[in-house]
Amino acid sequence: MKRQFNFKKFFIGLGIVCAIFLLFFYIAFFGNPISRLLADRAADKYIETHYKDLDLNRDEIFYNFKDGYYTVRLSSKKSKDTKFMLGFDSFGKLKQDTYDSILFNTEIRLLDELREYGATIQRKYNFPYDISLNTVEDVTREDLVLDQEFDFDNFKEEVSAEVVGFSKNPNLEECLDVLCDSQKIMDKTSLKVTKYSIILIPEENKRPDGETESWQNSLGVYDVPEDIVRNRDLKEFKNIYEEAIRKTKD
Secondary structure (H helix, E strand, C coil): CCCCCCHHHHHHHHHHHHHHHHHHHHHHCCCCHHHHHHHHHHHHHHHHCHHHHHEEEEEEEEECCCCEEEEEEEECCCCCCEEEEEECCCCCEEEEEEEEECCCHHHHHHHHHHHHHHHHHHHHCCCCCCCEEEECCCCHHHCCCCCCCCCCCHHHHHEEEEEEEEECCCCEEEHHHHHHHHHHHCCCCCEEEEEEEEEEEEEEHEEECEEEEECCCCEEEEEHHHHHHHHHCHHHHHHHHHHHHHHHCC
16 A cells, blocks of 8 residues: 655654754854853953953853854953954863953054044145055054044154055056155144155046955055155156066066
């Protein structure tokens, strides 16, 4: 006698398989609810023991599937640079505390504010190219103070200026001319700009909204000493460009 296929059992079995799959998917990306609860309680206890005096804002704990930790973000209500994370394993054991690296936030803020200062200069003088400022040397955290204010009118670090814009036909002579114009602007500030870089993008790569659609056929010259720009030394400027091209081919 031929058995009749049992659709009811089939769909029940399929539903169970799907439920198990969804459960594994949820745990893989969102963690185990029990482990989350253990980590949450451990975080409360750890904060109370070690950071009670910091007056912190505490985000909800979340599962970071990249490292497998249950993580909570903390930030001070009084200090803009005091932001750090705690990470716990599935048993509520502390695995990560980034408090000792909070000066990294000061470093990032310095670079962000310096770049914004470059954009402010660009707007102030109606310069038709983007100006991006950065420190020439990596800023060491030992030289920084948490929450310090940065005065770019009295900034001691050497600075590099990168200029980016569009051109009908990018060429080295135009690149140097644009850098000379940018140097005249930077000379009006108190910043010590010791290096210049430039990227000129063909106008055909410009989107209607003014953004870059493609970097194809762009021309870039990087880390040009300020005296070469100041003296408009086209020969040495071309040497820097050609040397960089040779290095990329080696």
